[in-house]
Amino acid sequence: MKIGIVVNPASGGYGRHRIWPALRQSLVAQFAGIKFFETEGTGDAARYARALSDAGSDLVVAVGGDGTIGEAVDGILTSDRPETPFAFVPGGTGADFARNFSFPQSPEAIVTALVNAPVRAVDVGRLSCLDDDGRAFTRHFINIASLGLSGPTVRAVNKARRDRRTPGSRQFLYHSVVELLRYRADKVRVLIDDEDVHEGPITVVAVANGRWFGGGMKVAPAADIADGLFDVVVIRAASKPTILRLMNRIYSGAHVSHPLVSIHRGRRVEVLPADESKGRLALIDCDGEGPGTVPATFEVLPGALRLKI
Numbered sequence: 001m002k003i004g005i006v007v008n009p010a011s012g013g014y015g016r017h018r019i020w021p022a023l024r025q026s027l028v029a030q031f032a033g034i035k036f037f038e039t040e041g042t043g044d045a046a047r048y049a050r051a052l053s054d055a056g057s058d059l060v061v062a063v064g065g066d067g068t069i070g071e072a073v074d075g076i077l078t079s080d081r082p083e084t085p086f087a088f089v090p091g092g093t094g095a096d097f098a099r100n101f102s103f104p105q106s107p108e109a110i111v112t113a114l115v116n117a118p119v120r121a122v123d124v125g126r127l128s129c130l131d132d133d134g135r136a137f138t139r140h141f142i143n144i145a146s147l148g149l150s151g152p153t154v155r156a157v158n159k160a161r162r163d164r165r166t167p168g169s170r171q172f173l174y175h176s177v178v179e180l181l182r183y184r185a186d187k188v189r190v191l192i193d194d195e196d197v198h199e200g201p202i203t204v205v206a207v208a209n210g211r212w213f214g215g216g217m218k219v220a221p222a223a224d225i226a227d228g229l230f231d232v233v234v235i236r237a238a239s240k241p242t243i244l245r246l247m248n249r250i251y252s253g254a255h256v257s258h259p260l261v262s263i264h265r266g267r268r269v270e271v272l273p274a275d276e277s278k279g280r281l282a283l284i285d286c287d288g289e290g291p292g293t294v295p296a297t298f299e300v301l302p303g304a305l306r307l308k309i
């Protein structure tokens with residue numbers, strides 16, 4: 001079996017750094033000829049995963065956070081062999097996609113689970129938006145792409161992670177609150193399968209394949225990664241104290257019944273700047289990375305990824 005492992009040595013999980021040497025040893029013992037590739041920056045996980053897939057790997061495994069996992073998925077799906085099976089070992093700051101599954105703790109158990117796991121088809125999202133220089137940009141995402149308050153928040157979290165300022169999962173909560181205090185509600189028009197569902201100021205619009213984002217916020221509690229549909233969560237704008245209280249409810253999923261929240265299902269989501277946005281373009285979060293701004297489309301690719309988990 002030809003296996004390639006793509007590792008982000010900088011992903012946030014302190015736990016992963018503790019278990020990584022033992023995990024690497026267990027992987028080497030289990031899979032003869034296994035190859036490891038360490039990322040050095042943005043885009044490397046996609047490039048390595050694409051090259052491994054093109055080279056005929058039987059399995060590509062990402063070790064890292066949501067950004068690394070999402071990039072690796074993008075690499076496989078843009079390769080000549082998008083059917084290449086994919087697995088991952090979570091190691092990020094937020095590790096939100098991993099929350100959709102249960103993972104064993106010990107390196108040996110992780111490797112045993114990897115060997116025995118079935119391969120199943122899961123949905124993937126494809127984001128098309130503008131990058132920060134206004135050029136067309138496309139990327140696949142496996143978990144959640146969103147915009148509004150989450151856009152500046154992921155940028156702040158990623159900057160803090162690069163500067164190694166605040167430790168671990170509290171980064172998301174801290175930066176969500178700081179960015180909320182600065183946030184001027186983005187004004188957008190949201191269409192789902194060509195139907196207008198919202199026009200006006202928002203706190204967040206989340207286009208969800210998985211259920212969690214923001215380091216443990218269960219924003220789309222009923223999302224299913226294999227139903228062929230996005231769950232689209234629209235949280236309208238309100239006063240900052242109201243949003244702070246609502247934010248607290250998102251961790252448990254209790255926000256769904258709040259009058260500011262509406263949840264929709266669909267295959268294609270289009271988000272445009274609203275007429276009154278005055279040229280301010282909402283920032284996008286895509287699997288915990290900040291690739292650009294609206295206007296954006298989000299398309300679901302039903303069953304596009306063969307996930308071994």
Ligand SMILES: Nc1ncnc2c1ncn2[C@@H]1O[C@H](COP(=O)(O)OP(=O)(O)OP(=O)(O)O)[C@@H](O)[C@H]1O
Binds near residue numbers: 041043066093288
């Ligand atoms: N060797 C490296 N040094 C610094 N940054 C890196 C390196 N390799 C990849 N990166 C950056 O790491 C980011 C992805 O991090 P990843 O998502 O895996 O971890 P995380 O941010 O800690 O986790 P999560 O997204 O789950 O919160 C990418 O933006 C990429 O540019």
